[in-house]
Amino acid sequence: MTFTSVATPSAYAGTPKRGPVTRLLEDERWLAVFLLLPTLVLLGLFIAYPFVKGVELSVTDARVGVPGHFVGLQNFQQVWNDDIFHVAVWNTCVYTAVTTVFKLALGLWLALLLNNNFKGKAFTRAFILLPFIIPTVLSTLAWKWMFDPTFSVINWGLFRLGLINSRINWLGDPNLALVSVIIVNVWRGVPFYAISLLAGLQTISPELHEAAAIDGARAWQRFWHVTWPLLLPVTLVIVLFSVIQTFADFQLVYVLTGGGPANATQLFATYAYQIGIGTGLLSQGATISLAVFPVLLLVVIVQLLYIRRVETL
Amino acid sequence: MARIDRRRLLKLSGAGVVAAGGGGLAGILASGRAPAFAQATSIHWVRWSDFVPASDKVLREKILPEGEKALGMKIRFETINANDIQARVTSSIQSGNGPDIIMALNNWPQLYATSLADVSDVTEEIGKAQGGYYDMCRSVGTYHGKWIGVPWAVGGGLVAYRKSWLAEVGYEKFPVTWDQWHDAGKKLKAKGRPIGQTLGHTFGDAPGFWYPYLWSWGGKEVEADGKTVALNTKETVESVKFALALWNDCCDSGGLAWDDSSNNRAFLSGTISLTNNGASIYLEAKKKPDSYLTESGKPMKDDILHASLGTGAAGHFNLPGPFIHMVMGYSQNQKAAKDFLRWVNSKPVFEEWFTSQQGYTSGATKVWEEDPVWDVDPVLRPFRDLPNSGRLMGFAGPPSQQAAEAQTKYIIVDMYAKAVQGMAPEDAVKWAHDELAKIYG
Numbered sequence A: 001m002t003f004t005s006v007a008t009p010s011a012y013a014g015t016p017k018r019g020p021v022t023r024l025l026e027d028e029r030w031l032a033v034f035l036l037l038p039t040l041v042l043l044g045l046f047i048a049y050p051f052v053k054g055v056e057l058s059v060t061d062a063r064v065g066v067p068g069h070f071v072g073l074q075n076f077q078q079v080w081n082d083d084i085f086h087v088a089v090w091n092t093c094v095y096t097a098v099t100t101v102f103k104l105a106l107g108l109w110l111a112l113l114l115n116n117n118f119k120g121k122a123f124t125r126a127f128i129l130l131p132f133i134i135p136t137v138l139s140t141l142a143w144k145w146m147f148d149p150t151f152s153v154i155n156w157g158l159f160r161l162g163l164i165n166s167r168i169n170w171l172g173d174p175n176l177a178l179v180s181v182i183i184v185n186v187w188r189g190v191p192f193y194a195i196s197l198l199a200g201l202q203t204i205s206p207e208l209h210e211a212a213a214i215d216g217a218r219a220w221q222r223f224w225h226v227t228w229p230l231l232l233p234v235t236l237v238i239v240l241f242s243v244i245q246t247f248a249d250f251q252l253v254y255v256l257t258g259g260g261p262a263n264a265t266q267l268f269a270t271y272a273y274q275i276g277i278g279t280g281l282l283s284q285g286a287t288i289s290l291a292v293f294p295v296l297l298l299v300v301i302v303q304l305l306y307i308r309r310v311e312t313l
Numbered sequence B: 001m002a003r004i005d006r007r008r009l010l011k012l013s014g015a016g017v018v019a020a021g022g023g024g025l026a027g028i029l030a031s032g033r034a035p036a037f038a039q040a041t042s043i044h045w046v047r048w049s050d051f052v053p054a055s056d057k058v059l060r061e062k063i064l065p066e067g068e069k070a071l072g073m074k075i076r077f078e079t080i081n082a083n084d085i086q087a088r089v090t091s092s093i094q095s096g097n098g099p100d101i102i103m104a105l106n107n108w109p110q111l112y113a114t115s116l117a118d119v120s121d122v123t124e125e126i127g128k129a130q131g132g133y134y135d136m137c138r139s140v141g142t143y144h145g146k147w148i149g150v151p152w153a154v155g156g157g158l159v160a161y162r163k164s165w166l167a168e169v170g171y172e173k174f175p176v177t178w179d180q181w182h183d184a185g186k187k188l189k190a191k192g193r194p195i196g197q198t199l200g201h202t203f204g205d206a207p208g209f210w211y212p213y214l215w216s217w218g219g220k221e222v223e224a225d226g227k228t229v230a231l232n233t234k235e236t237v238e239s240v241k242f243a244l245a246l247w248n249d250c251c252d253s254g255g256l257a258w259d260d261s262s263n264n265r266a267f268l269s270g271t272i273s274l275t276n277n278g279a280s281i282y283l284e285a286k287k288k289p290d291s292y293l294t295e296s297g298k299p300m301k302d303d304i305l306h307a308s309l310g311t312g313a314a315g316h317f318n319l320p321g322p323f324i325h326m327v328m329g330y331s332q333n334q335k336a337a338k339d340f341l342r343w344v345n346s347k348p349v350f351e352e353w354f355t356s357q358q359g360y361t362s363g364a365t366k367v368w369e370e371d372p373v374w375d376v377d378p379v380l381r382p383f384r385d386l387p388n389s390g391r392l393m394g395f396a397g398p399p400s401q402q403a404a405e406a407q408t409k410y411i412i413v414d415m416y417a418k419a420v421q422g423m424a425p426e427d428a429v430k431w432a433h434d435e436l437a438k439i440y441g
Helices: A020-025 A028-058 A074-080 A083-114 A121-128 A136-146 A153-160 A174-201 A206-214 A219-247 A251-256 A268-278 A282-312 B006-020 B024-031 B053-071 B082-095 B120-129 B135-141 B163-168 B178-190 B205-216 B234-250 B253-257 B262-268 B280-287 B334-344 B347-357 B366-370 B381-389 B401-408 B411-420 B425-440
Strands: B042-048 B074-080 B101-104 B150-155 B158-162 B274-277 B304-307 B321-327
Touching (some): A020 A028, A028 A282, A083 A121, A083 A219, A083 A268, A083 A282, A083 B425, A136 A174, A136 A251, A174 A219, A219 A282, A251 A268, A268 A282, A268 B401, B042 B082, B042 B334, B053 B334, B082 B101, B135 B321, B158 B381, B163 B178, B205 B234, B205 B274, B205 B411, B253 B262, B262 B274, B262 B280, B304 B381, B321 B334, B401 B411, B401 B425, B411 B425
Parallel strands (some): B042 B074
Antiparallel strands (some): B101 B321, B150 B321, B158 B274
């Protein structure tokens, strides 16, 4: 038996001549650029370009079909002085803050329940996801019917139970309308929190709980001193995603109230749509959309810094 | 086997194209449009999903097949929700690609005026042959003297009411003045049969009631110059004060959240006694006489009549909604689109569609006032005269882009909604005036 050393120069003697591209890719720096290229193209096309286009539109007086001229920060000034925009900013902040608190609390509670062993666990876990799986427009239409001023099944139920004697104007009362859209958002968002937090819970070793229990820790102490610190990084990432999504929410409010009554449920996205698409004032619509950016940027920076801190602890 | 490298392949294919087609690739690129290889002309037509479904059926099953045969073209017909039309128009114009013809409602054509084809030739031809267009169609359909859309029909609202219920509270004849409305409404609400009217953000019924209501008191958005905002007047404040009383004493409070279909459902289920609407409530009751019944078990259709909105110090008005077909400026089939519109608006063809409407819309030209469709059902006859007593948004100015913006922001509707929600009438009017000033300023 004969052996040929792979290290001998003769082994390369028969290989074809390497082209310039191959030679270039042997350099790790170029290879990295090459491998990143598809992602960069996608990010550029679908994130950077719309963003730059939005910025460009916001400093012009463009309307539908009319490219417009540069007007500097005039649109921002106009939006700043717009009462309806102020309402939209307030509503968006309240909507995001309240829904996030409820989604987190209920999602965590649900996740802790689902983390236990019980009969039909797999089915229940799958079933819980339903509100998240059903297309938002479809489920919101069902809610719209349930909140209908005349035919509300909720009112009917409360009336039959003797809890009310006149109907509740869910979507007609400005405060209740905001409460209603918050309820629907929480209903839709809780499964996302629950399932994501459940995934986080399952990474926590049961031995830690057992050790804490042996040391005499009660259920609440085990949760507070063992579960919660270990779950915190996952929770922060989930909250980050959720805040971004909720802040830019559109379809739920658009279907349920269209931003009414009298702008009581107007959010950034619905108002931007109303102005940009409905009225054709693309530049002002883009300006309203861009107004979300600094707020979200701040949220993202703060949360990412916090996550980094938590992870290095 | 001879090796063909990339450069040679490009050279060969380039030569082939030149040999094949005169101008070749350069010619195609210079023309800026794809070559037409004996394709049948085809147009894409987008309309709303009609509140009278039978009319869409007639178009799909009868008129369009006839049109394809008569004009030798393919017609792609698409119906979408009325609230989604503007999004479709905007995205099509911005991308320079989309349907060739899109139906617009109200004064929307003014928003897209510079992106629409000039259809003056077709429109003038139709107008001349059919007794002339109503002034309101001309106002909405023209821009700087040229037609930017072909008017198709005029929709609008009248008050659908339960005649037996009105008679029970002493109104054998429908109330005329707003004071009579208040009196009747109060009695009706006491019997659990309130007036049903939306104060929500919805494109049709909300402006359809509150704009004419404002005008009837002598209120207006701007002066005739179309620039000077004139909303904050004694008349407007009075109208808001009265609206507050009307709402609290007579109306269904759920109306703050109603969309365009909510009052239809409420009326047909017998929870409201009257509402401003198109003819769709009556048409639905007529279509299903066994489903929609009065409390005595008789068909509800026999207990429905139509009347005008209330009369105030300045008279009574309505807000008709012209339907206009816009030929899009980016369309490469503008000639075919115009040929089609000329054909489909011709009297014998349009008549088939108009008859299927049963009175839901009036024609855009005056000749349709004499159509036999108005003799078929006297309950629908009042809709015939809507275009003559109509005003458009932006009154006393033209139905301009600013007027469309004010409507899209629901400023007039929200002025009343804010008062109903507790804002002082004077403050609500001032708020609306300031909002209008920002738009018209």
